[in-house]
Amino acid sequence: MTTLSPSALAPTRAPADRGALRLRVTDLHEAAPGIRSVTFVAADGGPLPGHPAGSHLVLTCGDRRNAYSLTGPGVAPESYTISVLLLPAGQGGSQFVHRLEVGDVVDADRPRSAFAPVSTARHHLLVAGGIGITPMLSHAREAVRWGRGFTLLYGHRAGAAAHLHELRQLCGDRLEEHPDREVFLARISQALATARLGTHLYVCGPAPLLDAVLQRAEQLGWPPERVHTERFSAADLDPGEPFVASLVRSGGQVVVPSGVSLLAALEGEGVRVPNMCRQGVCGECRVPVLAGLPLHRDLFLSEAERAAGDSVMCCVSRSTGPTLELDL
Amino acid sequence: MDESYESDSAECLALLATDPSRCQELPHMRPACWDAMTFVMSELQEARPDAFNLERLDVDTWRWRNQLLGIEQEFVYGDDRTLPTDPLRFIAPQVQDDLVLLDQREGSLWADAGVVTAAADWSMRFDVGMSFLEIHGPVPRVHPAGVVDRAQEFLMRLQPGEAYRRTNWTMTVGRRLDTATETYPEWGPDRRLVLGQDIGTRLHLRVEVQHLVRLPSSGAVLFLIRTYLLPLQDIARVPAWRDRLAAVLAELPQDMADYKGIARYRHAAVDWLRSAA
Numbered sequence: 167m168t169t170l171s172p173s174a175l176a177p178t179r180a181p182a183d184r185g186a187l188r189l190r191v192t193d194l195h196e197a198a199p200g201i202r203s204v205t206f207v208a209a210d211g212g213p214l215p216g217h218p219a220g221s222h223l224v225l226t227c228g229d230r231r232n233a234y235s236l237t238g239p240g241v242a243p244e245s246y247t248i249s250v251l252l253l254p255a256g257q258g259g260s261q262f263v264h265r266l267e268v269g270d271v272v273d274a275d276r277p278r279s280a281f282a283p284v285s286t287a288r289h290h291l292l293v294a295g296g297i298g299i300t301p302m303l304s305h306a307r308e309a310v311r312w313g314r315g316f317t318l319l320y321g322h323r324a325g326a327a328a329h330l331h332e333l334r335q336l337c338g339d340r341l342e343e344h345p346d347r348e349v350f351l352a353r354i355s356q357a358l359a360t361a362r363l364g365t366h367l368y369v370c371g372p373a374p375l376l377d378a379v380l381q382r383a384e385q386l387g388w389p390p391e392r393v394h395t396e397r398f399s400a401a402d403l404d405p406g407e408p409f410v411a412s413l414v415r416s417g418g419q420v421v422v423p424s425g426v427s428l429l430a431a432l433e434g435e436g437v438r439v440p441n442m443c444r445q446g447v448c449g450e451c452r453v454p455v456l457a458g459l460p461l462h463r464d465l466f467l468s469e470a471e472r473a474a475g476d477s478v479m480c481c482v483s484r485s486t487g488p489t490l491e492l493d494l
Numbered sequence: 495m496d497e498s499y500e501s502d503s504a505e506c507l508a509l510l511a512t513d514p515s516r517c518q519e520l521p522h523m524r525p526a527c528w529d530a531m532t533f534v535m536s537e538l539q540e541a542r543p544d545a546f547n548l549e550r551l552d553v554d555t556w557r558w559r560n561q562l563l564g565i566e567q568e569f570v571y572g573d574d575r576t577l578p579t580d581p582l583r584f585i586a587p588q589v590q591d592d593l594v595l596l597d598q599r600e601g602s603l604w605a606d607a608g609v610v611t612a613a614a615d616w617s618m619r620f621d622v623g624m625s626f627l628e629i630h631g632p633v634p635r636v637h638p639a640g641v642v643d644r645a646q647e648f649l650m651r652l653q654p655g656e657a658y659r660r661t662n663w664t665m666t667v668g669r670r671l672d673t674a675t676e677t678y679p680e681w682g683p684d685r686r687l688v689l690g691q692d693i694g695t696r697l698h699l700r701v702e703v704q705h706l707v708r709l710p711s712s713g714a715v716l717f718l719i720r721t722y723l724l725p726l727q728d729i730a731r732v733p734a735w736r737d738r739l740a741a742v743l744a745e746l747p748q749d750m751a752d753y754k755g756i757a758r759y760r761h762a763a764v765d766w767l768r769s770a771a
Contacts, residue, residue, distance in 0.1 A: 215655045216529075216710030240711040241571060242532070242550070278653050282713040284599045285522040311572055312525050391600040449651060468601065 187214070191270045192245065197328035201297060202264050203237075203249045209271050214243050219308035220281035220301045220368070220396065223248060224442065225263070226273040232259035233445055235300035235370075235396070236277055237329065239307055246277075249328050251297040280447055280465065281368070281396040283308060288364030290316035293354055293379055295371025296323070301396050303329055305368060306337050316340055319357060321350035321375070354379055358386050370396040397465065406461070409485040413437065413494045414456050428453075428480040428490075437494060439480060446482035453478055454493035459486040495542060499590060502671070503563060506587040509611045509672060516611050516674070517583045518622040523607040524581075526595050526714035528572055531581035532556070533709055533716065534589050560588055582609055591705070591718035594618070596626065598650055603715060605629055610674070612721040614664050614700060615755050617675035634749040649715055652708035662702040664754040665763070669698060669723055685758050693766040694727035697759065699739060726763065730770040740767035 189206035197203040208214050217240040222233040225248070234248040250263040266272070281301055283290060290309055294302040299320055309316040317340055320327065324345040333341050344350035358367070358379075367388065369379045376395055383393050405425035411432065412419055422431040429451055432439055441451035446464030455478050462472045464479035471477065478490070510516055519527060535558055538546040547559040554571045565588065569576040577584050586593055586609035594608035603626040610618040621629050626649075630642045652658070666673055667684035684696075705718040730736045743760045751757040 217654050218711055218713035221654065241529075241554075242711075244553075276653070276655055279713055282598075285525065285597055285712075285714075286599060308525075 187274045187276060189246065189272050189274055191266050191268050191272070194266065194268060197249045198326050198330075200252045200326070201249055201328045202252065203247055203328070204263060204266055205245050205247045206272070206274075207245050214246060215276045216240050216242055217277035218279045218282040219304040220283065221277040221279045221304070222281075222301075222447075223277050224275045224448075225259075227259040227262035230257060230259050230262070231442070231444060232263075233278075233447060234263075235281075235304070237300050237303040239311075240277075240304065241311075249297065249300050275442065278448060281370070281394060283314070283368070284366045284392075284394075286364075287366035287392075288315070289362055289366075290314060291357055291361055291365050291367045292316060292318040293321075293357075293367065293369045293371070293375075294318065295321045295350075295375040296326075297328065298369075298371030298375070298396070299328055299333070301370050302368070303333065303336075306333065306340075310336055317357065318342065319344065319350070319354060321345075321347065321371070351378060355382050358382055358388065366392045366394065368394045368396075373397065406484045409487070410489050411485075412489055412491045414491050415494055422484070427482060428478070428484060432480065432494070439494075441481055444481045446479050449479070451479055451481045453480045456491040456493050458490035460484070460490065461486045495538075495545075495590065499562060502590045503587045505671065506611045510583070510587070510609070513676060515619045515676070517580070517586070517609045518618050519580065519582060519607040520623060523595055523597060523714070524574070525572070526597065526709065526712040527580065527582040527607055529709040529712035529714065530593060530595055530716050531585040532571065533707065534585050534593070538589065563588060582607060586611075589718075591720040594717040594719070596649070596715040596717060598713060598715065601650075602626060603646055603649060608717075610719075612671040612719070613674040614666070614702065614721070615673055615675065615678075620675060632753065634753050635747075649706060652706065652715060654708050654710045654713070657705055657707040660704050660706075662704060664700050665756045665760075666698045666700045666723060667696055667759075669725070671721055671723070685755065689762065693759070693763060694730065694770070695725055697726050697763055697766075698723040699726070699729055726766060727770075730767060733771070736767050736770060740764050743767075 188209035190209045191204055192207050193205035195203050217236060219240060221240065222235050223246060224231050224233050234250055236246055237249055238245065238247045250260050252264050253260045283305055290305065292302045292305055302318055306316060306318055318333070318337055319342050320333065321344040327343065342353065344353060367383060369376055376397060380393065380395065408421070408423045410419055410421055411428060418435065420431050420435045420437070422428050429439060429441055429444065439451050439453060442448045446466060449466040455476050460475055460478040461484045462478065463482045463484065466479055467477070532548070535546070535548040539548050545561045549557045551557055551568070555568065556571060557568045559566050567577065574580070582593060592610040592612050594605055594610065596603040597606045605621050605624055608618045608622065626646045627642055630636065636642050667681070670681055673681050701722045703720045703722065707716045709716050729739055744764045746760065748757065751760055
């Protein structure tokens with residue numbers, strides 16, 4: 167019998183965020199109006215790390231780091247492909263991607279997995295809204311490779327659907343296209359109500375769609391562990407109420423205004439916190455909480471960890487009260 | 495890889511032939527087994543490019559060459575018909591480590607596949623399908639401290655391609671890699687029969703070098719266990735090793751000694767090591 171103690175564990179390979187990749191753009195094309203697909207290879211011509219379906223790539227976009235779903239196959243991939251919707255009023259990540267040219271070299275971390283298929287699922291119900299199709303493309307690819315049963319419900323505006331041709335070829339009649347929002351929502355409800363026992367649900371899309379699907383799944387008694395979501399997190403979060411972070415060990419007070427993250431406020435005061443995705447996904451920026459009630463907005467902590475209230479992912483989460491005491 | 499590579503491989507194959515239950519796999523683990531097989535192949539190639547070669551012939555077609563064992567195999571990734579046996583069963587005798595695959599779902603890890611021919615008093619057949627917490631249920635002391643929970647949390651957050659190493663130890667009578675539950679009647683009684691000057695040659699420190707790797711494309715965690723056996727007489731040649739092992743054996747709490755299965759002879763081992771000084 168073997169036992170494991172994390173204290174005795176020694177890393178033998180660089181953690182994902184430190185094994186940085188340099189990628190060269192080899193192909194660009196418009197996947198749909200306003201959506202650009204970019205294909206990268208390793209700049210040094212070497213092999214690229216594999217990844218599970220539903221993984222994302224954290225790309226350095228100028229002074230920002232954005233996570234984009236990988237749409238290609240994850241087994242010994244020869245290239246990575248992402249599809250990015252241009253958000254003219256966004257924070258610049260999508261504009262950076264839309265300015266890339268063939269031959270450009272960009273920095274990225276190794277792929278990270280936070281939305282993988284569950285191997286024991288009897289059926290995979292994939293629900294995508296708009297650009298939320300990107301992780302579903304790799305899910306469908308993997309399901310086809312291993313002969314897993316799946317249904318893909320794809321809601322999109324007429325004429326604005328990315329990857330439609332590829333999806334039709336890959337999925338055949340397992341793909342349902344829904345240009346009409348009301349029909350789409352009704353079909354999702356029906357699919358949730360009639361899914362065979364043991365089905366796992368995967369949803370990716372804009373926040374209103376996610377909320378609607380999750381609410382319906384809950385009403386129908388879907389167990390939470392069979393429901394998997396991928397949010398476009400950072401863009402969806404509201405600016406939040408201002409609060410003060412009290413740094414118990416160093417004795418400082420950091421004001422966190424509305425619209426500024428706790429992480430950014432700490433950095434502004436010269437407090438260094440390890441961080442990576444800055445979207446509440448990767449888990450790097452976890453900070454211990456000594457008093458006060460965190461307002462958790464991350465996708466990383468488990469329900470039990472949230473309830474314990476003794477740590478907070480400072481890149482996206484905030485405080486429910488005026489003050490949060492941190493062990494910093 | 496060391497000088498016992500060929501003989502360990504033969505021992506593993508012989509054991510799998512006598513007792514196929516050392517190889518366990520639940521049906522949903524096939525993608526993880528393919529992933530594990532190709533991961534091990536590329537690791538072997540990286541370690542010894544002169545002896546191992548994994549070549550991509552086509553998008554999904556590969557050729558594997560193991561010159562030490564005279565194996566050459568072309569296969570199509572994911573196509574079971576292109577291998578002489580199941581992927582995990584195919585690669586296990588070509589690596590000196592035992593292989594266990596942990597599937598991650600519903601907030602836990604599950605030991606849903608493995609080929610284990612050097613178990614230290616446990617059974618892959620018994621453990622297959624158990625959760626990480628269930629497998630570690632019998633371990634004393636670690637549960638109140640939350641060690642197993644935290645270890646699981648840590649492992650569940652390993653990202654594709656990340657790997658960690660740790661060691662574990664116990665003791666074995668005789669130079670015997672297979673001390674699985676299945677063969678207990680063969681090796682269990684030896685624990686009562688190790689006495690006197692026999693101790694130096696028959697009693698071995700059993701060290702497991704374990705690696706935990708998040709496999710690249712299936713998302714499963716591969717747990718590799720490489721077992722090394724060294725008789726006390728060899729340990730006694732290095733005074734620092736001799737003194738340290740004697741101190742650890744003398745101080746080990748009784749419940750830990752019982753759990754490791756060394757309670758019967760550990761004080762005799764301490765006496766032997768100290769008299770060898």
